[in-house]
Amino acid sequence: MREKHIEQKLIRAVRAAGGLAIKLMSPGFDGMPDRLVLLPGGRMAFVEVKAHGMKPRPLQLKRHEMLRRLGFKVYVIDDEGQIQPVLSEIMGGGDAR
Numbered sequence: 501m502r503e504k505h506i507e508q509k510l511i512r513a514v515r516a517a518g519g520l521a522i523k524l525m526s527p528g529f530d531g532m533p534d535r536l537v538l539l540p541g542g543r544m545a546f547v548e549v550k551a552h553g554m555k556p557r558p559l560q561l562k563r564h565e566m567l568r569r570l571g572f573k574v575y576v577i578d579d580e581g582q583i584q585p586v587l588s589e590i591m592g593g594g595d596a597r
Contacts, residue, residue, distance in 0.1 A: 501580065503551040507534065509580045510549060514539070517587055521547070531559035533567070533574060537590060545573035545590045552578050 514521040519539035524546075526532040533546035546567055548556055556564065556576055564574040575586045 501552045503549055503554070506551070506577060506580055506583075507549040510535065510537075510547065510577065510583050513583045513587060517591075519543075531557070531563040533560075533564065537587075539587070539590055541591070543590050543592065545575060545586075547586065548574070548576045550576060550578040554578055 511521045514537055517539055519537060522536045522538065524532050524534060524536055533548040535547045535549065536544065537547050538544050546564075548560060548564065550556065555578075564576075567574050573590060575582075575589075577583060577586060
């Protein structure tokens with residue numbers, strides 16, 4: 501499945517949950533995740549979207565680890581079936597990492 505298709509499904513699922521999936525643009529700071537997911541109740545996480553079976557590049561992994569060290573949740577999604585479990589985890593209902 502193409503990355504764009506998975507990303508569109510993520511955006512729709514986040515909106516359906518009453519949240520926002522903000523596209524991150526970080527000129528001069530490459531490797532940041534694709535989306536900042538903001539959900540009701542002050543819940544947030546960063547989400548990297550990949551085409552099915554693809555993995556983050558080394559710089560992306562470095563940025564993910566940096567964000568995690570700062571206390572933020574970071575997820576990598578490469579299948580639409582991962583979207584609901586990740587949203588559930590962000591809302592505090594389990595561990596989808």
